[in-house]
Amino acid sequence: DTAVSQTPKYLVTQMGNDKSIKCEQNLGHDTMYWYKQDSKKFLKIMFSYNNKELIINETVPNRFSPKSPDKAHLNLHINSLELGDSAVYFCASSQGSSGGETQYFGPGTRLLVL
Amino acid sequence: QQPVQSPQAVILREGEDAVINCSSSKALYSVHWYRQKHGEAPVFLMILLKGGEQKGHEKISASFNEKKQQSSLYLTASQLSYSGTYFCGTEGGSGGSNYKLTFGKGTLLTVNP
Numbered sequence: 001d002t003a004v005s006q007t008p009k010y011l012v013t014q015m016g017n018d019k020s021i022k023c024e025q026n027l028g029h030d031t032m033y034w035y036k037q038d039s040k041k042f043l044k045i046m047f048s049y050n051n052k053e054l055i056i057n058e059t060v061p062n063r064f065s066p067k068s069p070d071k072a073h074l075n076l077h078i079n080s081l082e083l084g085d086s087a088v089y090f091c092a093s094s095q096g097s098s099g100g101e102t103q104y105f106g107p108g109t110r111l112l113v114l
Numbered sequence: 115q116q117p118v119q120s121p122q123a124v125i126l127r128e129g130e131d132a133v134i135n136c137s138s139s140k141a142l143y144s145v146h147w148y149r150q151k152h153g154e155a156p157v158f159l160m161i162l163l164k165g166g167e168q169k170g171h172e173k174i175s176a177s178f179n180e181k182k183q184q185s186s187l188y189l190t191a192s193q194l195s196y197s198g199t200y201f202c203g204t205e206g207g208s209g210g211s212n213y214k215l216t217f218g219k220g221t222l223l224t225v226n227p
Binding site (some may be wrong): 007021040041043044048056068090097098099100101102103104106107108 | 144146148150154156163171199201215218
């Protein structure tokens with residue numbers, strides 16, 4: 001069983017479109033995250049949810065909107081896609097959010113905006 | 115602030131040792147180490163916590179100097195499977211909740227036969 005799964009694995013789309021990425025974890029964790037890894041491999045946190053509540057909201061364009069329907073799922077919706085949004089988006093989860101928690105990463109979604 | 119990793123890249127022959135360093139300009143609560151192979155997700159290696167606790171793989175060793183805000187990852191008797199990009203991630207602060215992991219730029223390790 002995959003611990004943290006993401007769909008889709010690849011996403012190729014045109015500028016201006018709206019797209020969503022879905023994440024699910026079966027580890028029973030309370031905390032989930034979205035990270036963006038750019039072409040230079042820089043891995044940066046975007047959002048974090050703890051028990052469906054948004055707890056970390058980095059400086060991200062408001063075209064990005066996360067949603068957590070329950071603590072096992074965290075989705076990312078992106079409006080009006082731009083060329084600079086091309087990156088690999090990783091979902092991750094951890095038991096809690098109080099520090100020193102192992103984060104388990106999903107396989108990533110490779111987004112290419114043309 | 116983003117932690118600084120060194121070296122940026124290192125090439126080894128199988129069986130050789132390597133040390134990867136991570137330093138921060140702020141007080142740290144924990145340091146996390148991950149390895150990422152090309153086209154794959156980062157994989158957890160180790161966490162070092164303020165106060166000396168460590169969690170991670172038995173075959174990986176690392177140190178955390180809280181006073182200097184520095185951590186080092188020690189890779190001994192390297193194997194081909196050790197190749198990948200190693201990231202350190204740091205959590206700052208001295209208590210509380212909603213910790214945020216900030217990653218360094220990574221160290222590319224290549225192990226050749």
